[in-house]
Ligand SMILES: Nc1nc2c(ncn2[C@@H]2O[C@H](COP(=O)(O)OP(=O)(O)OP(=O)(O)O)[C@@H](O)[C@H]2O)c(=O)[nH]1
């Protein structure tokens with residue numbers, strides 16, 4: 001578990017006496033052994049060894065180095081340089097793997113540095129707020145995602161069915177889960193998923209652990225962290241957004257063709273059917289035509305022997321949502 005966060009700031013990292021050191025929740029600057037700080041800095045080859053006067057305070061385009069991992073005095077340190085003039089670091093408990101935190105550390109730091117209330121690292125209060133916020137978010141990620149992940153990964157799958165819900169951004173994955181859990185839906189509820197959400201759902205036929213993946217292009221690599229030991233894959237498409245089909249098709253096959261996903265049952269959900277403006281009279285005809293078009297375009301025919309099913313849905317109007325839940329259990333049972 002993350003135990004501490006620190007920030008070292010200076011214009012010349014060779015001169016330890018002139019470094020500003022902040023940390024939370026406990027103080028590391030009071031360490032008698034300045035070697036500790038020195039070693040952290042030495043790990044960052046690029047950190048400025050000379051006096052640089054023009055720290056880019058007016059710029060919001062910070063350059064963040066890739067975090068490096070070091071073991072110093074029995075402490076597990078993971079630190080990252082910013083603009084050659086700042087080092088932010090995390091201190092972990094012994095049994096943590098800092099690389100589990102690499103993405104969240106980079107993403108959150110980056111996010112906090114480019115948003116409008118970006119930290120300029122001038123004011124002590126501002127730096128402390130920055131550190132506390134980062135600490136709380138990273139620690140929460142450790143507790144809620146990583147620890148639950150390990151917990152879940154090692155539990156027997158008899159207890160619940162693990163559902164891997166994926167699809168490109170904006171198709172309605174998180175809205176589906178929210179609808180199933182709370183009954184709520186809102187057009188304005190658009191909060192792109194950042195890491196992944198794990199939601200538990202008690203259905204009539206059993207308990208589901210649904211792993212809701214982020215669709216954001218940059219975060220799709222996280223899908224590979226969520227796919228292990230999945231009982232069923234659910235792929236979601238936004239049928240109202242044809243321009244995204246090419247991208248969606250590529251992402252679909254990238255995952256479905258992976259060794260981890262081999263033979264795992266699959267449900268394909270074509271969501272946002274409400275936006276098709278179906279005319280009551282020829283609704284079925286229209287849907288069956290759309291289905292054939294999607295089958296051809298996505299080449300679902302190549303899915304081979306794995307059990308799979310195609311379902312139209314609308315999270316907005318509740319169309320076919322209970323069918324999705326029933327199908328999850330049926331398709332797994334039938335396997
Ligand atoms: N009309 C309509 N809009 C929907 C439907 N389902 C979701 N939406 C809207 O689509 C938008 C995106 O929904 P999200 O659930 O956040 O999408 P997501 O797939 O989780 O997106 P990422 O987390 O970025 O991958 C929201 O504005 C939803 O209100 C639907 O069935 N019909």
Ligand SMILES: [Mg+2]
Pocket residue numbers: 173174175191192193212213214215
């Ligand atoms: Mg989402």
